[in-house]
Amino acid sequence: MSEQESKIIRMTEKELKDNKLKRSINYSEDIEKEIDFLFGNKIGAVYNYGRDILFDVVPENLSEVINVLKNNPDLEFDILSYIKYKEQRNFLIIGLLSYNKGVTINIRVRHPFAEKRTEYKSVIDSVRQYYETAEYYTDRHYLKDASRDAVILSQTPETLDSFDIYLSFEDDIITKAYLSNDISSFNQSILFKISEINKIIASINILSYKAAIFPEICFCMGIENLLSMKIPKRAVYLRMLLCELFRISSHLSFIVNTSLVIGSQYLLNYVLTEREKVLNIIEMITGSRIIPNFTRIGGVKKDIDENTLKTIFKSLPVIFKNIRRIEDSFSSDIVILGKLKEIGNLNVKQAQSFALTGPNLRASGFRYDMRKDPGHLLYKDFPFTIPLGRYGDNLDRVIIRFKEIYQSLKIINEIIRIMPVGPVDKMFVPSSIEYEQSSVISSVECPDGIFKLYMEIHPDSKIEIIPIGPLSNNMFACEKTLEGCNFNNLLTTISSFCIESPEMY
Structure with a gap:
């Protein structure tokens, strides 16, 4: 050519x-x-x-x-x-x-x-x-009395610790399931002084503790939208780099929990080892493994030097190779397949009716990813594939996360390869800005689906934040999927939907 x-x-x-x-x-x-x-x-x-x-x-x-x-x-x-x-x-x-x-x-x-x-x-x-x-x-607490053939209280691992399970069944087949999140939900919005911007960023991470970069980016994008602020290109690339690293870490955490539920100690240790490598990279960039506190209005907290980028770049093939081995173990082990394959099926129409987003929707075969929106950060600069499942069963919901990890590694590779030069932040003094009373909605594609923040600025210069996450819809879809399942497949099916407490608001 x-x-x-x-x-x-x-x-x-x-x-x-x-x-x-x-x-x-x-x-x-x-x-x-x-x-x-x-x-x-x-x-x-x-x-x-x-x-x-x-x-x-x-x-x-x-x-x-x-x-x-x-x-x-x-x-x-x-x-x-x-x-x-x-x-x-x-x-x-x-x-x-x-x-x-x-x-x-x-x-x-x-x-x-x-x-x-x-x-x-x-x-x-x-x-x-x-x-x-x-x-x-609606108020569904009456289901606690209506579904009492079996009651299973919250337990480890993380995907089973944020709700109690109430079941009705005939023989070993579940006829009705109710997941009560009373122990983990809160019915309060979050209120801050608008001048305490950095305090808000440091505090809002709790809304997604396994992928904490997403709430802070979502918040900053909302304020930047209000101020019509343009972000330096290098800063946007650094944000995307952290997003994909946290996406990988979150997916690996999901696979850890799945390994724990199905009882595979070998895979559990193997996946934990790989997640540690990713967390170490995150710590190398942000100084923290879990709570990054890295995003700022107008950019990011600090730049990354070229040596750090080269170190990350060299580690990508090793991580890819090891995760591929883990996937091969999942997809070839007869015992694991028996616990996941053709169990907990959720078709496309059902997934859409519950407004699912993220891997749970794509596992049912529907191609929908906010990162393909040309206006979302600068993902339009990077070609990547949206992986899809075929059957929407427990196995698809696991395998789809492996495939998304590979795409994230591909995106990270390209981000490092074409990382632009330039500043990573803008001069921004929160106390010097006067905000009019207004509202804004900001959204981002997090590992479990689309995460949103509704923010309303009050006349007294306080900002009210209402988080809108994907996990409540995951819980509703899980309840529907459990109907008709064998009782022996209860925990693996629930775990496959990745329902966790930070977003149960």
Whole structure:
């Protein structure tokens, strides 16, 4: 191939990426205009945050608005993604998702504070008219008495420690399952002074303790959006580098827990060894193995020298080779296959109905990854494959994480190879910024799915943060999947959905 031909191909690829980004932006803007046109004064002002659109609705108009959003052929927001309600606030947020459009409509319903419990039940009843899964957001404590053939209290490992299990079954077949997360959930939003930006970054990591870089990046991206701040390219690359390292670490932690549940001590030790190598690399970059506190508004805390990058680059082939061996052990061991294969099947339609994202959705065969959104960090600079499962069973939910680790290693390799030079931060003094009262929604593709933060700045310069993670939906989907499963496969099936306490809010 001649140099001229190579140049033309590179130009064509760039034009395709640019056109895709323009279509994505225009698509979101078209939805915003359509909503404005359809509802007029029945809704409040419409705010477009790219993948998320937010507006206010009074309870009296809610049913009509949801009906149009779901059934209008130009909109088709046919999936209930979440309902977030905080007892100390006088509003709740309803998230309606369209997989085809890659956009979530966030409906903020405000109600009189004195009538909040009555209004909450009324809102849920309105949503249930159109979305069956709204049932999961009602008070379901009665199921503790209705499902008492077996009660299993929380236990180790981590994927089984954040809920109690209530079961009904006939013979050895589970007919009804209820996972009660009362021991780990909290119904509070997070409140900080907006001037305490660095304190917020250091504290918000607890929302995802195995992949703590994602909450802090999500928070910083939200504030940067409010300030219309452009981030240095090298800083964005460093953020992506940490994201992929933490993604690998989180997936390896999941595989550790799976090894523990299926009783494979050999694999458990082998995976722990590889995770230690990844954590050591993270510590080399951030100074911490678990809580990085590395992201800052406008960039990152510090740069990485070339020697560190070379060390990471040299370690990638070794990590890849060892993880490939672990995968081969998983996929060839007859005992392990007997505990995972063709058990806990969840098809694409079921996975979508519970608004799953991340590996659990892709294991069912649906290609959906926020990193492919051209506006998400700078992942558009790196070609990578979105791995898919075929059957959506327990084995697919494990193997899909191995495949995602390989893609993360590929991305890290490319990030280091073409790392741009330049600054890694911008001068930013939180106390010198005056924020208007406003709201913003920020999102990021974390190891378990799409993680969001709803942030609202109050007139007294305090910022309220409501986290919206993927793990509650994983829990609801798991309950459905357990129906019809043999009791002997209970723990392996639950563990395969990766339900953990930090996001059970």
